[in-house]
Amino acid sequence: MTISMDDSRPIFLQIAERIENDIIEGRLPEESQVPSTNQFASFYQINPATVMKGVNLLVDQEILYKKRGIGMFVATGVRAKIMDKRKEQFYEQYIVSMVKEAEKLGITADQLTEMIKRGDKGQ
Amino acid sequence: MSLAVEINGLSKSYGKVKAVDNVSFSLEEGKIYGLLGRNGAGKTTVMHMITAQLFATSGQLKVFGEEPYENDKVLSQICFIKESQKYPDNFRVADVLDVSRLFFPNWDREFADSLVQDFKLPLKRRVKKLSRGMLSSVGIIVGLASRAPLTIFDEPYLGLDAVARSLFYDRLLADYAEYPRTIVLSTHLIDEVSQLLEHVLVIDNGKLILNEESDALRGRACSVAGFASQVENFLEGKTVIHREPFAGLASATILGHLSAQDRKRASDLGLEITPVSLQQMIIYLTNGKIDGEAAIAR
Amino acid sequence: MNRVAGIIRTHLTDRWSWLFLPWIVLLSSFVCNLIIATAGDEIYTGGLASIFIYMMVIGIVSVGQTFPFLIGFGARRKDYFLGTTATIGIIGIASSFILLLMGYIETRSEGWGLKLHFFDLPYISDGNVLARVWVLFNFMLHFFFLGFVISCIHRKFGRNGLYILFILSGIIITVSLYLINSYGSWDAIFDWFADISAAQLASGMFVVTLVYVILSYLMLRRATV
Missing domain, CATH: 1.10.10.10 (Winged helix-like DNA-binding domain superfamily/Winged helix DNA-binding domain)
Structure with a gap:
């Protein structure tokens, strides 16, 4: 397969x-x-x-x-349309659950932003 | 859409044993069906009755709108490749292909020849002397090249390795795309064929327990896992097809879609929800014995 | 009709069973007898029976092998039956003519120069050409369908069916022999046989063969694979 x-x-x-x-x-x-x-x-x-x-x-x-x-x-013009749709899905799928998990671990919004920046550099 | 097969209340008993118990379903023309279930569930018996090789104890059966028994118009449109197909002792592979031409009106000689090459079959060898895998290849070639409006494969790939099985799926799909026809794949190797199937029929203990479009079944079941008490709490009022306790924890598989409300509740109870594959779902529905047998059959 | 032709062709695809082996069997028996005949004396032999026995064997074997195969390939039971009957009909007629021809050669060559009576036997070879072909043809047909009906019983009723058949025939034969003995009727029976010609006997056999044919058909109609 x-x-x-x-x-x-x-x-x-x-x-x-x-x-x-x-x-x-x-x-x-x-x-x-x-x-x-x-x-x-x-x-x-x-x-x-x-x-x-x-x-x-x-x-x-x-x-x-x-x-x-x-x-x-x-x-x-559909590429932009799909991107918008995916961004909305990204928010629902990842951001919402990430923020929820971060709250559980006591990570502040600033710390979270910092982590995202670090993750971006790590790539 | 016209029907290739129409079965109503079909039963077959051997003494007190009911091999097939009040089964009803229909097969539409031009679709690929999967007839799934454990070995001995009654799949082969049903197919033998569709092809008039076995007689029903009760119930109605129509193939292309007519009774198949001794009906040349119907029988000439069927090609049933069964695991136990017998060939005369002196027949060589080439003889089987020659004879096939006489019985299947849509027989495509060139296609058969190209398949012989693909599966590397020795044409001059006697069928009796073939390995199990090669014997399966003969059936596959006859089944594909017959282009019968109703083609039934019963466990067609015993003894075939992964490469040959993949070759079979490949040729089947390519030829089906060009010459659409009703195809029934009967097997207990669900995972391999599930993507090929448009519709799934599951037989267990002689009864039809599932008859649905396969894509509609995917995602139909899910597993919840967490503390046993919480899981039990969540399961109330739901159709549970499998339970697995582990220490104080439990995991259970539920049939049916979860509403957003359900998901929120699960999340509040600290339960983890994971999707269940079509194969896993059928295994649970048929008592979880398929897996072991599939492993042995490979 | 097409399908019946297909069945005949399928049978004849197995050239060994239908075309070569019967003659190999017969020829080996013939050669053995030839060798014995070189010893000098005039010999009457029953070696011709080997081809008829072979017909019974193929009658038994062919159902077991071709019935499941052809039903599996979507043949009607009726077509299988007609095709198989036609095949043995064709083979039977062709073989009868060959045997007849061999019989003539045997007569002409004074028993192959060795006074061997293999193909041309007294009683069986009485009568005109048609009578002789009729006799040979019926022997072929009778033995084939005897094998065929035995095989059909096996197919329909399994091994137990065969046991019952053999036990019943054993009992019937024993009882008849006992009765014939105790009434001293052997002479009457021999006289009866002497009175009828081989062709008449063959016609009687034909009726029995027809009974086998009808019985096999009835069994195959409901036989499963």
Whole structure:
């Protein structure tokens, strides 16, 4: 198996996330063509219907659009849109729980900021 | 959408033993199904009845809208590759492929030849002299190249190594994409095939206990862990499929989605919530014996 | 009809069992007899029976091997049955003509120059060409279906079915022999056989074969794999 999926979450969501990641990280520039359902299916060894569901999710959110007879393309201006969405998720997923944990350990807001700066340098 | 298989209240008894007990389900055309469950759960019996190789004790069974027994129109559209498929002693691999052409109307000779290359099968060797893995490859090749509108694989990869199994999944998906058809994969190696499946049927002790789209099942179960008393407190009113006490601690697996309220409550009780994989969930549902057998089968 | 042809082709794919082995078996028996015949005396031998016994063996073996295989490949039981019957029909007719031809050669060559009577036997070879083919054909068919029906009993009723069959036949044979003995009817039986021709006997056998055929079909209809 090339890159395995997480079997504890719906795979169509993971497909949608991977396409979004590719858009954010520039592997799929705006107005570029997205690999076909069957290409995805054979690359990840997953059911084509599942891939289709993930792709359709992005079509519904107007991140991808369909060109008749050609395939799926990345819409213009969606990179920023996805980034905004992800930033909101980042806040909910990481910041909220981080602050909560920090409170438990008695870390002050200043100390927390300091730690974040240190972590940034460490990279 | 039209149905490839329609089963209603199907039962098969051997004396007092009920091998299949009042099973009902239908298979839509063009989907890949997983028929999962422990060895001896009744999967093979159900498939034998679908293909009219075994007779039901009671219940209705329709394949492509008709009764399959002695029905050429239906039988010629089915390809059932079973673990125990018998071949005449004097048949060589090439003979099996030659004969397949006579029985499967959509047989693709070129595809079969390319699969023979892929699986490195010796065409001139007698089937009787093949290793277990090679014998499985013969079944896989017949099953894929038959392109039967209903193709059923029953534990198709006994004795095959990881590379060959991956090759099977690869060719299956590629050919399915080009020639969509109803495919049933029956297996107890759930983790490997779960991604290929659009829909999952789980049979346990002759009964159908799960019949759902596989993606809808992922994330359906989760585990909570923490102090035993807190865990018990949280579990009230929930469907618990597995419990594991450990000293004063406990971990339990719950079926069903947790609401935001549930999650907050868990967090307040100091419980940790972790997602459970589809495979793990099915193992719990079928009494947790699959894992050991899967390990032996490898 | 297509499927029936498929069954025939599947059977004949096993060229060893259907085309080569019966003749190898028969030829080895023939060669043995030839060697014995060089000793000088005129010999009447029953070596021809080897090919009929072989037919019974293939009747037993072929169901065990081809029935599960072909049903597994989606063949109808009816087609399997018709195809198998057609296969033995074809093989039976072809073999009968070859045996007949060998019989003529044997007569012409005065027993292969050694006064060996292997293919051309008294009683069996009485009558015209058609009668002789009919006799040979029925021997082939009868023994094949005897094997076939035994195998079908095994398939449908398992090993216990066979035990019961053998025990019953044993009892019937013993009782008949006892009755014939005690009534001293052996002469009457021999007379009866002497009165009917080989062709008539073959026709009688044909009726028995038909009974085997019908019984096997009824059993295969509900046999599982």
